[in-house]
Structures are given as structure tokens and as C-alpha cells.
Amino acid sequence: MNFLTIVIRSLWRRPVRTSLTLVGISIGIAAVITLVGLASGYEKSVVRQLDVIGIDVIVSNMEGGMMPKAFDESMKAEIAKLPDTEKVTTVLMQMLSVEDAPMMMVSGREWEGFTWDQLEVEEGRMPKDASEKAVVIGRLAAEVLKKKVGDTVQIETDEFQVVGIVDGQSVVENGAIILALPLFQEVSGYQGKVNFIDIKVPKNTDSGRITALCEKIEALFPEVRAVKAGEVVGTSQGFRIARAMSWSTSLLAIIVGVLGVMNTMLMTVFERTHEIGILLALGWKRRRIVFLVLCESAILGLLGGMVGVILGAGALKILELTPTIRGMLEPDLSGGLVIQAICIAVGVGVVSGLYPAWRSSRLTPSLALQG
Amino acid sequence: MTYDSPHAHVPGPVFEADQLVKEYDDGRVPALRGITLRIEDGEFVSIIGPSGCGKSTLLNMLGALDRPTSGSLKFKGTSIPDLADPAKYRGQEVGFIFQAFHLLPTFTVEENVQIPMFELPWSRAQRKKRAGELLDAVGLSHRLGHLPTKLSGGERQRAAIARSLANEPGVLLADEPTGNLDSQNAVQIMDLLCRLQTEHRITLLLVSHDLHVASHANRIIRMKDGLIVSESRPGDVTHSPQA
């Protein structure tokens, strides 16, 4: 028998209460995993999309929340004149409810712009030209919308023919409906407007020059922000809000977890007054008793954290399969998040054990033995 | 303040109490009303008296399980209430035996005996070995892996006695050790305690309200209402220490 045996034996002694506490913590941790996993999955999917398409700089008006505000497409011509802009193209992107899908990315892309290049036709073909009333859809979008080549899809008030199903090599692309810019401008009522200008710089352009390019664009057009692809996630308000929301919701779940463990540990300490009296009479230092209680609550946290990670991972998997999420983002369960969540859980355990541990160390041995 | 390590020979009494007072509930319950006593090294002393006269309270003060309200109480010249490390004192200088055994219910007999050893720098194997030896000495080697609930009262008290000896204390404080036992088991436990006391030259303080049990001692202290009323030495005069 060693010290850990003693810790585990006490937890094991009340299996029902221990399990209920574990459920409490694990739900909190599962919430952390799910919410933060979704937010970071969203970020990762977008980063990956930009990377696959080969976008180096994005110009947009960042104030519009999740989807930036539209601006005049004429800006593109000015930007294309700047040095270090190898390719420049415009995009009008909206999140729309399309037929049965409550949220779908619809991306109107300047015809012959480089954002079409990485799309691989899996079935059917690309639109013939910018005026053909046709769309291609990513393969996830095809699944969600249950569309085949030759079907029609209704966007806003108009119908378009699905001429191709494409693989865009990123979840965001595969979950999108892609069509020529003018068509989308017309149905969405944004004639002459776009909300993104995507820029590709020549290969091996150093980062300093890209920064300079961004600064020039912002100087020319104060109403927009030009952001390097790698920094989009860090600077965009939408991403920041998503992240903050997921963490603050998680925090609530964590607080509930703390109260649960604290309650359990307090009950444990009250119930075991007599036992603690025995330990004191047998020469256990108060410090060791504090440590015993803290270890118990830390182990509760650790176990709850592990169960929570499993639950959260399960929840993410389920979400990944739901039509709304599917194609929008790839839920992300990184090793870092798992470690973070487990550390939080152990922290929750230790913090909740502090007060009960302190209480237990204040007992007078003779009184504890009587009670 | 400090005190000497176990078995260091310090001339003078092991315990010395002077006008020791203990009141509970802000003075409304005077449990000890001025106890003065001396206990010499290696003595076997019984404390006897009616229920509620303060015997357990006195033992708790001696064992640093509670603090006196006033008066002085010394262990080998060091004030017990002022001990720098009361846990070390409880764990290594004294051993406790209680009427209700106070074994931990979720631990086996052998594990219970190991509990006091956790404050010593011993390895797991050393603890296990020592617990085995102690249980052997009290005749419980066949019960190592049993939970206390599976044991008879006499066996539980043997386990508790083994546990009280875990860290080789110089003093045993036994509070009605036979109070929960039938007469046959009581006799066996008293035989065991007497044997251990002589073999290990332990100072044994035994609280009882049973004169027969108390008369095993070299000296009997009688208490009433929180005071010592008389003392006698059963061996000196007669088997009836009635004053």
C-alpha cells in the first residue's frame, strides 16, 4: 500500500458520488472540447482553404461580423497596379440558407480568377462561361443538398443548374456552392459589389514586402483591411468573437464543475471527520491530510477531464456529421486542446479541494475522534 | 520547542501535570478541574473512575489530541501544548488504543497497521514487513488481508494494538481498551498489553472503569468529577486497592 492507494481507496468508497461528480466535471470539459474544438476547427478550415487556393493576402472590410461588408469591385483594378501582386481576383461570399440547408457558403468568383484553379471536377464539368446560369458545388455540399449533376438548385429567388461536383481540397471549399461572380451579384442584389479581394504574390516574396503591400492597400483604401493569409484568423473580429464565445461558455461549464467537486469534497471531509481524527491521532501531519484531500480532488478532476475529452470528442464527431456543420468546418481536436482541457480539469479539482482541505486540517483530533 | 527522539533517556518523569484544567463549551463543562500527577518511565498506571469524570479528557491532553485550558503538562520536560510538531509526537512518542478500536474500515488489517508509518521515511516493503511482524506479535498473522468488519472485537483490538506500536512509541495511551469486549477477550487483551508493556518496557497509561482491569497496573489513580481523589499500588497492600 502506498499513499496513492489511500487516495484511490477513499474515492472508491463512494462509487455513486464519485461517478456523479465525474459526470459533472466531464460535462464541463466536454463543453470546452466541443465549443473550442468547433471554433478552432472553423479557423483551421479557413486557413487551410486559403492555403489550398494559394491566397496570400485578403482584402476585406472586417466590420461585418462573420461575413464582411461588401464594397465596390472597382477597387480591384487599383490594387492590381501595385507591385508584388501577381494575381488579383474578387469574390462575393455569403452565408445563405439554401433549400433545406440552413447555412451554406455561396461563393461568387470572378470568372477566370485564380480562385477557380484548384477546383477539380469530380463529376460533370465547370460552367462554360460567366454568363451560363450554372453552379458547381463542393462534394460535401452535394451530399448535404442531395444534388446530382443536372439537378437545379435554388439560390435566393433564382434557379441554377448544377453542372459539376468539385473537390476543392478543403472542407470550406467542398461545402460551398461556387458560381461566377456576376450571377451571384445579381441574385443577391449586390451588383458591382464584392466583399473579398484575394491576392496572390509572386513565389518567394519575403514577408516584409507582403506587409508593405498590405500597408499600401490600407493607405489607398482606408475602408478596408489587407491581411496576410496567415494572420486572418488572428485579426478577424469574427474569429475573435467565435473564440471568445466558446471560451466564455466553457467557463460557465467549468464553474459548474468546480461547484460540483467542491460540494463532493466538502461532504467527503464532513463525513470523514472521524477518519481524519484517526489519522491525526496516528501522527499524520495536517499537511499530509491537506495533501490527501487535494490529491483526491485532483484525481477526480483528472478522471473527469479524461471522460470529458472522450465525450467532447464524441460530440465533435457527431457534429461533424450534422448537415449544418458539415461542409462549414472540420471540428478540430488538437493535442494541445486535449492537454489544455485536462489541465483545466485537474485545476478544477485542486481549486475545489482547497477549501475542504483547509477545513479538514483545522480539526481538533480529539473532537474529530468523538464525531 | 523540541523534544528528544524516542528512547533517549531523560532523567525525571515521562509526564508531569500541574493544576491541569480542561473546560469544554467556553467553561460551561469543566472536564478536568486541576490535575496534578507524575508518571515515571516504564510505569504501568491505571486511571479509574466513573463515566464522565474526565479520564478520556486527561488521556487526550497527554496525547496532544487536544489542548488544556490552563495548567502545565510536560512530556520529558517539554510542554505538550507547546510542542513544535505535535503530529510527530502523536505518531512517534505515543501510541493510542481506543475503546472503539478506531480502525479505518476501508483498509485491511495490515494496511491499518501501516497507516502511522507514512510519516516515516520507510519504503513500501519496509512498511509491509514491519506490519507483518507487529501483527505476528499480537497473534493476527492469519488475518492480514481481512477488513476490520470481518474480525471479532478481540481481533480488532489486537489489530489496533499492533497499529499503536507501529512506530515504537515509548508510551501507550489506552482508553478503555477492553470496554467493548466480552470478559474472555478482555482477559486476553489485558494479558497482551501486560506482556507488551514488560517486553518493550513501555510506559502504559490505561483508562478503565473496571477495577479488575485496572488492577493489572503498578499504580491506580482514581478520578472523580475532574479531579484525582486517591492513588494506590495494588501490589503493595492488597488486591483490593480501595482506599
Ligand SMILES: Nc1ncnc2c1ncn2[C@@H]1O[C@H](COP(=O)(O)OP(=O)(O)O)[C@@H](O)[C@H]1O
Ligand atoms: N467535546 C466535548 N464537548 C463538551 N463536553 C465534553 C466533550 N468531551 C467531553 N466532554 C465532557 O467532559 C466530561 C469528561 O468527559 P470524558 O473525559 O469523556 O469522561 P470519561 O472518559 O471519564 O468518561 C464529561 O462531562 C463530558 O460530557
Ligand SMILES: [Mg+2]
Ligand atoms: Mg471515556
